[in-house]
Amino acid sequence: MTGPGTNTYLLGNEQVAVLDPGPAIPEHIDAILAAGGDRIRWIVCTHTHPDHSPAWLAVAEATGAEVIGALAEDDRFQDKTFRPTVLLEHNWVLQTPEFTLRGLHTPGHVSNHYCFLLEEEGMLFAGDHIMNGSTVVIVPPGGDMKAYIESLELLLDYPLRTIAPGHGDVIQQPREEVAGLVAHxxxxxxxxxxxxxxxxxxxxxxxxxxxxxxxxxxxxEWAKLSLAAHLIKLEKDGRARHFVTDDSWEAVASGG
Incomplete structure (x- = not known):
């Protein structure tokens, strides 16, 4: 469902931030440490699904880097090892002599999801909020379709020039991509x-x-997860009704 794997990004030269260290695969961890070495100062996680954050521990132990991220309630898919030293808030900023990285709270795929804007470049590191070549699955209860759409719309308030997704290649037309996802x-x-x-x-x-x-x-079977998220959104909007006894749904007429 996530293409060729998870993208890990290294930002900076003299002082390096590792963005989404990825799964705890020894070869992958070795590659991060070989590229960043003792210049690694920060480990930044878009969210804590097991393909995005678990390598944080090995990289932090090897480098002493700060670990930056947000926590989520366990939705059966969380990295339970994750222990940030810095808890994210919306519009959190990492300012270094080389770059400025701004954290944007973008719940929807999961409640603790953040995108990160590299302000000098207008590049948005999108984690699993936006993928290239794959649809983001929204899995309740951690996933929330209403929040997901609102978080996509939020991104249009920022000066995006490219999107670096958690899976797939860099997206060169970010505003068209975001608008297209909302429309879809x-x-x-x-x-x-x-x-x-x-x-x-x-x-x-x-x-x-x-x-x-x-x-x-x-x-x-995967589609049913996002379908459930759509139905929950419609229920919140007063347009659908859920019958818990048999897990069925029906439409609610306007004003009904």
Whole structure:
């Protein structure tokens, strides 16, 4: 689901920040240390899913670097080893003689997700908020579709020139990419509403075949995770109702 692997970025020359150290694979850790060595001062994590943060420990032990990130409640997918020395807040800034890195709280994929703007370059390190060549899966309860769309819209307030995703190649047209992602999610939401209207009270198994009829059925189990996130958003918006007894859903008429 995440292409060729997780991208780890090293920022700076004299003093280095490692952004998303990645999984605790010995060869990967060795490559980070070979590239940054004793110049590594900071380890910065976009979030704590196990393909993004676990190498923090080995790199921190080898270098004494500060560990910067945010914590999330366990949603079955968290790096339980993660222990930041600096807890992120929205608009946190790392200022060095070489670069300025600004942390932007972008919940949605998971509650503790941050993107980081390299201000001098206008480059956004997007973690799993935006991927190149793959759709971001939103997995409740840690994932929140309403927050995800709002976080995408937030990025349009910043002077982006490129996006460096957590997976895939650098994206050269950032504003078009972000606007396209928002449009895609809202179009999918309209299909959810239409599907509920057509099927009546229904469960995820039937609804996913209608809403994701453009997706290979082999991927429908993954699609059901994002479908659930769409339904929860619609419930928050007063446009869908959840029946806990049989885990089914129905549309709520306007004003109903």
């Amino acid at each position: 999610r809202l179009a999918r939401e309209r299909k959810v509403v239409s599907g509920l209207a057509g099927l009546g009270q229904t469960g995820l198994d039937a609804l996913v075949r209608v809403v994701y009829d453009d997706v290979d059925p082999a991927r429908h």
